[in-house]
Amino acid sequence: MRAIGRHLSVDMYGCNFDNLDNFELIKTAILAAIEEANMTLLNLSYHKFEPQGLTVLALLNHCHISIHTYPELGYAAVDIFSCGDYSRPDRALLVLKKVLKPEKTKTTNFVRGDFGSQKDMKPRIRISIAPLRRVRNTSAKVWSYLRKK
Template identity: 45%
Template sequence: MKTLGRHLVAEFYDCDAKKLDDVEAIQRAMKAAVVEVKATVVGELYYHYEPHGVTGTILIAESHVSVHTWPESGYAAVDIFTCGGLDPRPGFRSLMRDLGAGSCRVQELLRGLEDDVDQAHPISPEEVIIVSRVAPLMTAD
């Protein structure tokens, strides 16, 4: 498969609850992750929920980085999608460290080109197979 991009979908557990409820901390962590990936920021938006929780999205020229937090559960949902040959893993490690995650689960999706799809033999719903690489539960060590 010709890969257009790499998409990391992660769940961070046992995070620092104070950081997860602090818009500025999320903003700093996300910007640091973008620097680690060597991506180009195009725009960004952050929102603080009441009574707690933050959502942040950074649009990068190479795709996006997003974080959604649940401080009351010590949980963050993290999404880093890069294309153009950029490796999202340094950004993932940076976010894990900066949000104080004790452990995480991550899936890597390799995004491809439509030309790789066999148009003559469309896939029926019964034939759909989800393909991803899933890392075992990791610790912040």
Template identity: 45%
Template sequence: MRARAAPPYEGRHLIADLHGCSGLADVALVERALAEAAEAAGATLLDIRLHGFGPGQGVTGVALLGESHISIHSWPEHGYAAIDIFLCGARHDLEASLAVIARQLRATSVVKQVVERGYRGVSSEGS
């Protein structure tokens, strides 16, 4: 049977380093930031899972989205947070999502890159 082209999948993965941040040990603040970031992106928030490592320690976690995820790993002792925002579909606003997180964490510097992700493969019918 002849293979037919699968519809393309197009995703974007924004990776950001936030410096000069505050509130990085505050689990409630991080949860609020991720929820608002998902809303700003136009994404569907399914759940937020966070782990705080204790007083003065960092937070790690993820906002699970219908369209992928937003994750954070923070180091309050360095005022640093690593952020990943991975969303499929061109309609989502990754920049607005990052802006919410940077504002909530009071970042003084943001270094970012966007990676285009996806496939344009073929699939076989019946296999």
């Protein structure tokens, strides 16, 4: 079975302060990204924080784009979630990168709703038993030595 959607979670570092605090610029960028990615806008909502910062949410048909900006840090957190095969979240991301001009990005791709092809998304933790066994054996030797005295 195919996955329901793709989710890009992107950290953008080293962005220009003025770009991150400019709602009109980010709104224009999101609208261009929506068009480039073949998505359909249902509603656009935003909140301007004081003294700076924005949260912009584009509610789309079967998906969403959100941007949270921290101009004082030169940082933007971007989420692009897309359902179906017709939309291209990677193209939307390219448009947003072109406008925000980050020096560095970190992108995490999630496959959403894959119904079993992924067993578990938790990181695997391995514990080596050998060091524990060494500690137990050493303590047994110490106790044995102390009892003889």
